[in-house]
Amino acid sequence: MSAFVNWFPTAIDRKVRIAAWTTWVVQILIVVTGGAVRLTASGLGCPTWPTCTEESLVTTPEMGIHGIIEFGNRLLTFVLVIVAVVTFALVFRMRKNRKDLFWLTLLIGLGIPAQAVIGGISVLMQLNPYVVGLHFIVSIVMVVLSTMLVFRVYHGNAPRSWIMTPLVGTLPWVVWVAAVFQIATIILGILTTGSGPHAGDADAPRNGLDGGILQTLHSYPAYVAVGLTLLALVLAVRGSFIAERNALLILLVVNAAQITVGIIQARTGLPPLLVGIHMLLACLVASATTYALLNLRKPAQ
Numbered sequence: 001m002s003a004f005v006n007w008f009p010t011a012i013d014r015k016v017r018i019a020a021w022t023t024w025v026v027q028i029l030i031v032v033t034g035g036a037v038r039l040t041a042s043g044l045g046c047p048t049w050p051t052c053t054e055e056s057l058v059t060t061p062e063m064g065i066h067g068i069i070e071f072g073n074r075l076l077t078f079v080l081v082i083v084a085v086v087t088f089a090l091v092f093r094m095r096k097n098r099k100d101l102f103w104l105t106l107l108i109g110l111g112i113p114a115q116a117v118i119g120g121i122s123v124l125m126q127l128n129p130y131v132v133g134l135h136f137i138v139s140i141v142m143v144v145l146s147t148m149l150v151f152r153v154y155h156g157n158a159p160r161s162w163i164m165t166p167l168v169g170t171l172p173w174v175v176w177v178a179a180v181f182q183i184a185t186i187i188l189g190i191l192t193t194g195s196g197p198h199a200g201d202a203d204a205p206r207n208g209l210d211g212g213i214l215q216t217l218h219s220y221p222a223y224v225a226v227g228l229t230l231l232a233l234v235l236a237v238r239g240s241f242i243a244e245r246n247a248l249l250i251l252l253v254v255n256a257a258q259i260t261v262g263i264i265q266a267r268t269g270l271p272p273l274l275v276g277i278h279m280l281l282a283c284l285v286a287s288a289t290t291y292a293l294l295n296l297r298k299p300a301q
Contacts, residue, residue, distance in 0.1 A: 129193075144287070229255055
């Protein structure tokens with residue numbers, strides 16, 4: 001028994017680092033597979049919830065490929081649960097001196113059933129676009145929490161304060177404003193998707209908004225966010241902040257990729273593959289923005 005207990009660490013080790021990265025990966029993966037469900041019109045492949053049909057817990061041959069795709073996405077939830085439980089167990093013995101890891105893993109664990117319930121409600125409401133949008137927002141929050149978990153595993157929990165120097169004192173503010181525009185971009189993107197052709201099922205309702213106008217509005221905060229990220233990168237370079245520069249460079253590259261894919265998909269009729277890549281990049285933008293903000297807080301002297 002003691003050997004089993006001692007397998008769980010009392011300080012950060014390789015097991016904890018692997019668990020943190022795995023948490024980040026599976027939280028993004030569930031968004032990608034959820035996108036596949038929607039983009040293949042499999043959103044009602046299992047027409048009810050929590051069972052797949054009124055008579056069956058799992059998909060049936062009569063439901064075809066759509067049932068397999070939808071049920072496969074549901075099964076991935078159990079993978080998330082396993083990863084969350086293992087990660088929480090790995091940090092539990094260090095809960096007194098690493099309360100940050102304890103609470104982050106707990107929040108991530110509690111967020112998984114919240115994701116599942118909202119996803120189930122969206123099925124019961126025939127893929128109402130606003131419920132589906134809320135499901136995506138919760139997923140983005142989970143990606144952000146997972147990013148924070150990875151960062152904390154590598155950077156500890158010492159008291160930290162924002163970078164404030166005469167030369168680049170405005171840097172944190174610039175990145176925070178960029179983050180606000182990133183949030184606006186995601187919300188407008190959700191509304192745009194809710195008005196477009198990829199409803200998840202041929203009979204699913206749309207939000208009734210003008211998709212063309214929303215596409216244009218969706219692009220504006222994205223451009224502003226990129227401009228602010230570029231400004232922040234210049235400030236970080238001038239201040240010789242290496243870690244901050246690298247984090248902002250990652251954010252700028254991911255942002256540029258996101259905008260490029262967004263423009264191409266809008267001009268080519270929203271092909272499913274590009275829309276799926278756009279969803280993946282939205283997760284990476286949220287993660288990279290979080291990482292950039294976390295790097296702007298340094299251990300207090």
